[in-house]
Amino acid sequence: MNKILNKLFLTALVLVGVVAPVATTVQTASAQEAIPITILAQSASEQDVNIVRDQLTRAGFQVETSLQPDYASFNAQKEAGNYDLAISSWTTVTGNPDYAVRSLFKSDGDNSIMSNPEVDELIEQAATETPEEYVNTYTEFENQLVTENAYIVPLYTSLKAQAFNQEVLNPDSIRLSKSRAFAWEPVSYVDDSQHAERPLLLTQTSSQLTSLDPIKGNDGSINQLNTNMYVRLINLTDDDQITSENSLSYNHAIADGNSEYYFILRDDINFAKIEDGAAIDTGDLVSAEDVIYSLNRAKDPNSVPDHRTYSLHEHIDEVSIVEDVTELEEATLSGSDSSVKEALEEGLETPITAVVASEDEVDNANGNYQVVKLTTTQPFPQVLNYLGHQSAGIVSEQQVEAINTYDIESYDVNSDIAYGDQRAVTEGGSYDNHLWASGPYIMVDKNDYQANFVKNPAYRPDTDADANIEQVTVRFIADSSSALSALRSNEVDLYYGLGEVDYPIVENEPSLALQSIPSNAVTYMLFNVNTPGRPVSDSPDLRKSVLYAINQEEINAAYQGLKLPAYSTLSPLVETGNTLVADQAKVEEFRNNYLNSATE
Template sequence: MKKFLSKAVLSATLLAGAIVPAAANLQTASAQDAAIPVTILAQSSSEQNANIVRDQLTKAGFQVDVSLQPDYASFNAQKDAGNYDLAISSWTTVTGNPDYAVRSLFISGGDYSIISNPEVDELIELAASQTSEEYVETYKQLEEVLVTENAYIAPLYTSLKAQAYNHEVLNGDSIRLSKSRAFAWEPVSYNDESLNTTRPLVLTQEMGDLTSLDPIKGNDGSINQLNTNMYVRLINLTDDDQITSENSLSHNFVIADGNLDYYFILRDDINFAKIEDGVAVDTGDLVSAEDVIFSLNRAKDPESVPDHRTYSLHEHISEVSVVEDIAELEAAVVSGSDQTVKEALEAGLETPIAELVAAEADVDNAAGNYQVVKLTATEPFPQVLNYLGHQSAGIVSEQQVSAINTYDVAAYDPNSDIAYGDQRAITEGSTYDNHLWASGPYILVDKNDYQANFVKNPAYRPDTDADANIEAVTVRFIGDASSSLSALRAGEVDLLYSLSEVNYPIVEGETSLTLQSIPSNGVAYMLFNTNTPGRPVSDSVNLRKAILYAINQEEINAAYQGLKLPAFTTLSPLVETGNTLVADPAKVEEFLTNYINE
């Protein structure tokens, strides 16, 4: 069925790039009467983006309504209900690898995907099996399917990553700014080191409603930084996204020839901590191979917990096991090398491997008794290591999680069952019963509506360079970015982890503050509603393309003082595909005409 829209109005509106006054139109219908309605869904924190896009689409002849939601929960409720045409979204590839930038968002059945396209699925899987030299062309094709052919998303920009801190209080040499990894707390120190044991480090984040302190049950801004600092992982990412064993559970890691088997030799100087009477105490329980196996098996199993949010990140894990025979390490060869796996795992160790042990009680690195964990992938997939650096791969205690999660997963009732990591267990009041065991440098003591309080894990690599410097960390929940900046300027907050480019001049004007910024892996984009039958944008690729080519990234960048970078998809900061989006009024007219004539 044809949709009524005056051709004269359409042509004049789109070619002129502005709404034509009714007096200029010789036909009776005005441009506004004929304009196609579009609803933009956004959180209040994205209000500037919503306003810019609204103006661009209005200029292109659409009738635009902005549905601004106060928080992530309200935004998600409207999104799940399908009450939008475009949802302003963002994604940061916190693992530093391109598979993470697309899998959860676009693969059929992905954690955040509303798309089901076999070609998209095939290209994602193909690229995952390829080396970095091979996958560029595959990801280029994937981008074209996502944007050029189907207009599933409309890119806005790539951001810089910035933070600001009070250099009169904090030692600048101890402050890290990582491209992907969440902010690490343990290196931070005060200029006056005597304050490390007496003064809490005060940070802030927008979200105070914590999804879960169980690392596999959340992957959002409410818990990423918290869980990253509360659970150790097999490996970490460097500040520039390289895989490292630094400050991880492993001394070394090795990829064996064939890219199917991955070996990790574990340290023996990290125990789990728990909270007793508001104080962090050493449980005496070593973070061991059995905890690694338990943690990664539940991470990859979508049925291991209700509302599992991160299983798709770990679906390439086939098996996790303990190696007990040194001969296996001596026979296996490092990928791309003649070196044996044993030699690579022993590199830099004070004591070489004398014996491989399975039992936690037999571990003694100083005597040469080590645990080695072997991870076997479902297929050659080198990017599996990047996922092991994600907070969802944090190592939890098999003993404690099993003791808390006694419910039937299929019959789980969130109103009566409190699962491991449920924020109710650490919220002040009648529900408080802190059951957390932390393997990382800090553990959460308690929270309320205003802040969460952490203390140092006394059993995390004590008396080493990795031992956390500051004894306590307070994370204040401040939902408004302007209020967070005001708190930093007033000295109420020591460091502001996330800072919008529009606020750079304010920070640079403060003599007590230092600004740090680098290109990030964060991309802002608009997700088209392709999942609500009967809604025009869901049913018509022509309409989506008309909206797509009305987006002008240069104008958006100008609104941010030229501090944004171009984007095509969430892959843009990671893979140079050469794809670009250029606003084109002629294409807007072409696809809108096609839509009207459908």
Template sequence: MRRKLLPFLTIAASLSLAACDVQTEDEANSIPEDSESVETTEKISLELLGSAADETDLNIVRDQLNRNGFDVTLNTQPDYASYRSLRDAGNYDLSIASWTTVTGNPDYAVRSLFTSNGDNSIIDDEEVDALINEAALQTPDEYTETYDELEHELVDQEAYIVPLYNSLKAQAFNHDLLDPDTIRLSKSRAFAWEPVSYNDESMNDSETLMLTQTMSDLTSLDPIKGNDGSINQLNTNMYVRLVNLTDDDEVVSDGSLSYSHAIAEGNSDYYFVLRDDINFAAVEDMEAVDTGDMVSGSDVIYSLNRAKNPDAVPDHRTYSLHEHIDTVSLLSDLSELEETQLTDGSGSVLEALEAELDAPISSVVESADDVNNEAGNYQVIKLTTTEPFPQVLNYLAHQSAGIVSQEQVESINTYDIDNFDITTDVPYGDQRAVTEGDTYDNHLYASGPYIMIQKNDYEATFQKNPAYMNGTENEANIANVTVRFIGDEDSALSALRSEEIDLMYGLGETKYEVVEAEENLTLQSRQSNGVKYLMINVDSDRDVAQSADLRKSILYSINQDEISAAYDGLKLKAYTTVTPLVDTGNELIPDQSKVEEFYQNYEDSAE
């Protein structure tokens, strides 16, 4: 029987021998005396707020603050709405926040977030306000320095925010079906449907292009009444604008209602030559039809005036984007164009506008009936801003500046605005009018390349506008488009792989590998204007609000390289929400000694 013990004793002995050699946790964590690293001290407790979708960021921030001695309590809310209500109530020290600059200009990236009267702002700092206002009036060459100063004030001087990362934007599509050269991925603007074509062009009229988006509950198909992911892509493709953004966020007239545009000397007057080959489309018997009404200057004036007027409609969600518009009018006198000089002094406005035209401007007309571009009779829109503000063009390229039909909108919005009741009144663009069922009564007039035929909880169907720039390269290629509403990213990707949808817009970093492994899929990605940052609750009587030293101690705890590593190394560094738009060269470098130094200052001042 004794022999039976032998194996056990041997194992025991060998394990003990091996074990004597191992390093224990205390030994591993003790700092050698000669090293230069700083000892981490115990710090105060912080409450970190986020929604379940921010799980990765929450975990990394928690971990990094923990390692620098902070005691972090996580408050993870299951959905965005409950997260937002806690954030608005101020129940947090730190909160994950994100921002995407959809207009592609830096003013939009800071105004609502950091000015003392911004609708998303909790910061009240005169210096920040002054810098933002100063930069708004400057041209791109001048504003880099101002935004650099603003970044320093926001981050390393006062530490109002702690930047985390700048994301990539990605889409994947089936290249066996779709022609890769026709698929655009833009930095700011929503996905453009009209250039998309099948490899086999004969399929363009017969096959339906299948797209997808997450949200099925559409805020409003009236461009000024929504500015969110549910309608951004749809409204962008249903309403034409005065100008467009290129894939790199330059403002151009290509594919817009204007042939060309020019900025006059002084940066307050802007001129647009309108084209005459776009008619409004409407829906009759579930088919898109040409109404015969041209998208004219009066519609432009009407659309922009209601865009800037907060009282134009109930639930106006975008007027703050257009607050710099002063007047919009149709030009009646051609001589004004000849006499006005361009802002860069390179010639007259007329020369600049005519450079893009087939037929030179022989006369400017006011009435839509007199327009005849071939004969040289054009409508020219003049827009003036309240102060010199070159970035106004970016706002005009935003979907909220989409052109609607004055006649149609006025005939639908007959309700009394003071007694508006959403339960009985159906305003223009209300999704009830296009939802299949009893309430269906499609009243949309689309000025863009497509018009929505109808929607239900699963998908929305669109048809091409029969009278949209016919014969030009901007005419829509594919006749029918369907947008599937798929709420979950994984399901949308499965749908793409099973060829249920043709293109998926918005793909998470961790899914790149899956897409790249598929033979029939192409992945496109580029830098986006989306920035994630930590919002510090400075509008409260919490410690983080009182002490800039404490905030800076938090700031230098964050290591952006490590965050990127958790996203397959696909996140870019950011300093503020301006980073993707203006190259200021600022970078957040984590520094443990600064963490301890500022924390010591905070403790000293608290005593």
């Protein structure tokens, strides 16, 4: 790994050596000519803010910064439109390019900042194409998103890294996945006698949790938490391949035509709930009925207030239970002469003798299985990647319906407690833990400092998938330096999301181990294009002037050469050939275009 990092570092030095730094080529404009720009960011992004502020100032802009202490404050300012540029990041945790663009840039995307029919059309076109076909489509998408309209300013692609105490944690049990969140259940201690009593100590930045209902949050405050609390129909391997391993299904199959998907369900996972601070088995099987309920609400933008992930699942047309085994025998596997039934039976201890509609009839040991069929609105194999996302976590129909008794149209966030609301698990007078977890862990409680989880006793007990460590504590540490200090002082066991600048510190600590791989994470600045009358909202020329003031190689040098180039959120996934090169001549050209149009 060190050799790889050294190569990246040397490559960056070569690049920086052949490109003149911005400071030597850019002259600061006079205060009278400077155009004001406000940069919004969370305090965790302060280094990026400082670099970008300096670059824009040298390029002739008058820069103000608005640093917010947490995601909630950042998002409140963003929704109020109190910014020109907002530093954001996106990790394609599903491993497929459609996820890298649909939610963010499609006009009706649940996290979209913009509306552009041409961009919408390109996203939809690419979604139906093979990887060989969609390269050209995504290249044109980037041209529209960045080159022509400058809706965003790409900064860099990151490595993904974590550091852990190898004297406490068994290194063979620590996985680092390219896309999916860190999985807790495989982790084990060097001294396995500690599994029952010692909590696994982790950390994350945000203490304000968007929602523990998997469809109502899609940010760093809950992705890892919900990934470990709710099982999904499929998972991603560490290198982004689709797998049924450690999911709710034994196997999955794609029928000929790429519009019908079948999943044969396990019968060794029940929902867990919290009573008197302990996780207990509810006795309620995580069943096909719960899958249908969960995916139908995931695709319906009106199923809950503040639904933040519906666009990820909008290609789901129908989810149903297969009730006749003949359908599986007659359906042909995509790209093969084999039947869907043969594919679903692969590796099963007991072949399929019957498919059953009710969870009461499930008995895998005797060949009675539930099989879920998912039909898409069009041929769309990327639907499988979305089913591996935390928003496709399976919730209990019984429990969610029992909690969500409010009227959706009159829902009041201040008085109504929805399923997954963090107030239900927060210590104090509001505590009334209503969570039912289908995954390997369930949250017990939280406060401003940490969240506590315990193992789900009904998640595949006595199998290789059974979680090793009984308790997990996630400590909220907003500052990256403080998080690293906590790791070095044994206050946490693993630091997920280690920054590149801290690699040397970890490598020099004998007790610590470093894991690092190229990631699907892209950091970029999005423009405020939704506030009429704000100059950057109204003028693509002004946005392009800002765009060409950004020097990615200078940013990379500030991170010891360990950042990778980016042009959009697609950059880690699709090689479009697009690159951003700082150009002061273009900065001035587009700024003059803006100024001239503003005076007309």
